[in-house]
Amino acid sequence: MINKQINSLSEAVADIFDGATIMIGGFGEAGSPIELIHSLIDHGAKSLTIVSNNTGSGHVGLAALIENRQVAKTICSFPRTANSKVFPELYNAGKIELELVPQGTLAERIRAGGAGIPAFYTSASVNTPLAEGKESQIFNGQEYVLEYGIKADFALVKAEKADRYGNLLYHATARNFGPIMCTASKIAIVQAKKIVGAGQIDPETVVTPGIFVQKVIEIRNPADESKLVEEELSYPW
Amino acid sequence: MVNNDIKIGWSRAEMAQKVALDIPDGSYVNLGIGIPELVADFVPEGRELIYQTENGLLGMGPVPEEGKGDRELVNAGKKYITAIPGAAYFHHADSFTMIRGGHIDICVLGAMQVSKDGDLANWSTGAKNAIPAVGGAMDLVAGVKRIFVITQHVTKYGDPKIVDECTFPLTGKQVVECIYTNLAIIDVKKDGLFVREMAPNVSFEYLMVKTGAKLNQYIKAKV
Numbered sequence: 197m198i199n200k201q202i203n204s205l206s207e208a209v210a211d212i213f214d215g216a217t218i219m220i221g222g223f224g225e226a227g228s229p230i231e232l233i234h235s236l237i238d239h240g241a242k243s244l245t246i247v248s249n250n251t252g253s254g255h256v257g258l259a260a261l262i263e264n265r266q267v268a269k270t271i272c273s274f275p276r277t278a279n280s281k282v283f284p285e286l287y288n289a290g291k292i293e294l295e296l297v298p299q300g301t302l303a304e305r306i307r308a309g310g311a312g313i314p315a316f317y318t319s320a321s322v323n324t325p326l327a328e329g330k331e332s333q334i335f336n337g338q339e340y341v342l343e344y345g346i347k348a349d350f351a352l353v354k355a356e357k358a359d360r361y362g363n364l365l366y367h368a369t370a371r372n373f374g375p376i377m378c379t380a381s382k383i384a385i386v387q388a389k390k391i392v393g394a395g396q397i398d399p400e401t402v403v404t405p406g407i408f409v410q411k412v413i414e415i416r417n418p419a420d421e422s423k424l425v426e427e428e429l430s431y432p433w
Numbered sequence: 434m435v436n437n438d439i440k441i442g443w444s445r446a447e448m449a450q451k452v453a454l455d456i457p458d459g460s461y462v463n464l465g466i467g468i469p470e471l472v473a474d475f476v477p478e479g480r481e482l483i484y485q486t487e488n489g490l491l492g493m494g495p496v497p498e499e500g501k502g503d504r505e506l507v508n509a510g511k512k513y514i515t516a517i518p519g520a521a522y523f524h525h526a527d528s529f530t531m532i533r534g535g536h537i538d539i540c541v542l543g544a545m546q547v548s549k550d551g552d553l554a555n556w557s558t559g560a561k562n563a564i565p566a567v568g569g570a571m572d573l574v575a576g577v578k579r580i581f582v583i584t585q586h587v588t589k590y591g592d593p594k595i596v597d598e599c600t601f602p603l604t605g606k607q608v609v610e611c612i613y614t615n616l617a618i619i620d621v622k623k624d625g626l627f628v629r630e631m632a633p634n635v636s637f638e639y640l641m642v643k644t645g646a647k648l649n650q651y652i653k654a655k656v
Contacts, residue, residue, distance in 0.1 A: 223488040223525075224511040225504060274566040277511065284564045296565050299487065300529030300572030307526035318533065319575040323606035326571065368522060369489045370505035375524040403524075420504060 199360045200412050201391055205235035208385050208413050212241045212350055219306065219351040219377040220248040220258060224277060225421035227370035229354040229387045230257045232413075234431050236352070237261055243268045247306065247346060249299065249373060251275040251283035254425030259283065263430075267292060271346070273299035279425050296326065301343050303376060308345030310379025310408070315344045351381035354418065355404070358388035359395075362409030363402045371403065378408040387415040442586075442615040442632040450475040451630075452541055452583055452613050456482055463487060463532065463573060465542040465555075466510040468583050472541050485537055487528050487569045492520025509569065532569070533576035540577040542570060544584040544612075546599040549646040551609035551621040553582065554601035567604075574605030586614035586643050593645030595619065595626070616640055625649050 202208055209232060212218065218236075222228030237260055244267050251270055252259030261267060263282040275283050275294060286292040297305065298320045308316055317340035321327045331342040353374040356367040364386060366374055378384040391414040443451065449471035456462060456472075458480040464470055473495070476482050484493040486508045493508060494515035502513030516522075531537055546554040553574055556567045574580055587593055595612060611629075612619040617640055618630040627649045631640060641648055 224507065226488070226507050226511070227505065274568045276564045276566050287564055288562055294565075296567055298567050298571040299525070299569035300533055300576070303525035303529050304533075318572075320533065320572040322575065323603055324571060325602045326567065366522070368503060368506040368516070369486070371522055371524050372489050373525050376526045422504060 200362045200406070200410060201360050202411050202413050205231055205413065206238065208232060208387075208411055209235045209239045211383065212236060212239060214241050215243045216241060216349040217245040217247065217347075219348040219373070219381055220246055221351070221353040221372065221374040221377050222258070223249050223369065223372040225253065225257070226368075227354050227366070227372050227374055228257055228421060229352045230419050230421055231415045232352040232385060232387050233257050233261050237264050237266070237431060240266070242266050245269045245271065247271045247302075247348060247377075249273050249302065250277055251280055253277055253279040253421065254428070255282065255430035256419075256424045257421055257431070260431040262286065262292065269293035269295065271295040271297060271302070273297055273302050298326065303373065305343055305346045306373065306376045306380045309347040310376055313345050315342055317341065318343055346380060348377070348381040349383065351377040351384040353377055353384060353386045355386050355388040357390050357392060357397065358386060358409070358412040359392050359397050359406070360412070361394060362386070362404075362406030362412055363397050364388065364404035364409060365397060365401065366403055375404045378404050383410045384408055385411045385413075387413050387418065389416060389418065390414065439634050441634045444615075445471060446474070448583055448613050448615060451618060452581055453477060455581070455611070456480070456539055458482075460538040461485055461491070461531075461536065463537050463540040463577060465540070465570070465573070466568075467543045469541040469543060470508070470510060470512075472583070485528070485531060486514070487532060487573070489523050489525065489528055490514070490516055490520060491523070491531070492517045494520070529569070529572055529576075532572050535576055535578060537577045539579045539581060540573045541581045541583055542573065544582045544594060545601050547582055547584070547595050547609050547612055547621075548599045549595075549597055549621075549626050551607045552599050553580070553604045553609050554599040555604050557602050559602050570604045574608040579610050580608050581611050581613065582609050583613045586616040593643060596645035616643060619648070627651055
């Protein structure tokens with residue numbers, strides 16, 4: 197029998213090793229799997245490469261993971277937000293590496309990684325500093341740069357609903373990078389607000405088919421990141 | 434001498450309204466962060482526009498009532514929004530398929546600098562201690578059919594934002610079609626910048642002083 201449901205957060209992240217590449221879903225706090233990230237802080241794996249659109253807010257979630265010095269490198273499109281303090285400080289001190297990628301290129305590199313496509317050409321970033329040092333090619337009179345697919349050892353993703361097969365539904369704009377990150381990682385670990393019985397998700401509505409997901413855990417009331425930031429809380433509590 | 438009683442230029446809302454007037458009925462539109470977000474408030478009567486936000490929603494609606502926001506329903510600026518009836522959610526690769534694939538008709542972006550050739554710089558000043566952050570701007574200018582820029586005419590230090598050559602790192606080369614500022618609406622043409630409209634109490638001479646590139650006037654047809 198296939199049952200991807202696990203029952204403890206520590207078990208969810210237990211296999212994550214030092215030096216792993218981890219994709220973390222979310223666009224700001226929308227879709228950020230904060231309980232899984234906090235569990236990874238408890239777990240303590242170091243020298244991680246994190247692929248995520250942002251670098252977190254305040255001193256919780258992704259920002260706390262970075263503050264705890266578990267991250268050697270981030271691959272992201274927008275490493276600062278209104279409340280990001282941790283990343284800018286470490287970056288300016290030369291203590292964390294940044295690979296800045298245009299958002300659509302980041303999405304496509306992840307999609308390509310998951311789809312078995314090693315590289316592709318895009319017109320985004322042509323004639324800008326982000327294209328420097330990249331191979332380029334002219335197609336139909338237009339210039340494109342070569343970008344490489346990204347694969348990860350793990351993905352941490354937040355979903356709305358899951359079943360034991362790993363089929364997923366998301367909520368509103370919390371979907372963002374979740375579906376493609378599940379496809380591009382060897383072990384996709386998903387926290388869902390509700391795990392329902394097999395057969396209770398209409399196959400016509402499944403967003404992420406279970407084959408792309410290895411572990412699901414039910415987190416019924418995920419923390420409200422903005423509230424934690426407002427209250428100036430830091431993880432570990 | 435400056436007469437403080439005379440209003441010079443357009444407000445942010447008026448600028449946004451000018452942009453909205455130039456967006457044809459039925460367009461799919463992506464609005465950037467900041468002043469561009471205001472454009473959604475001014476859809477002319479009788480037109481239906483569909484707003485895309487690159488974090489995964491086609492059919493972005495107005496800001497929700499105070500206290501009714503959903504943390505997981507936000508725009509690219511991470512502010513609360515709503516979804517209109519008939520909206521669709523999707524993941525990031527699909528979102529940028531819409532953008533890079535040429536399916537979005539118009540994108541309205543903010544600017545740090547725009548050059549006479551329509552080069553846009555809007556992501557980094559290139560300063561040493563600045564944290565570089567690009568977001569979706571480079572994908573948008575590379576993939577969207579028409580790029581409109583909405584911006585103050587000069588920086589808060591009074592420096593021109595419309596210049597011969599951008600000194601800040603580029604977002605894209607020869608991508609801007611039209612510039613909407615608090616002082617004027619300026620078309621970017623192959624043969625230079627053409628002033629289409631000037632704000633109240635702005636003269637062409639005044640505009641030239643505030644602009645770092647050569648401006649041209651359309652020749653008026655003889656009546």
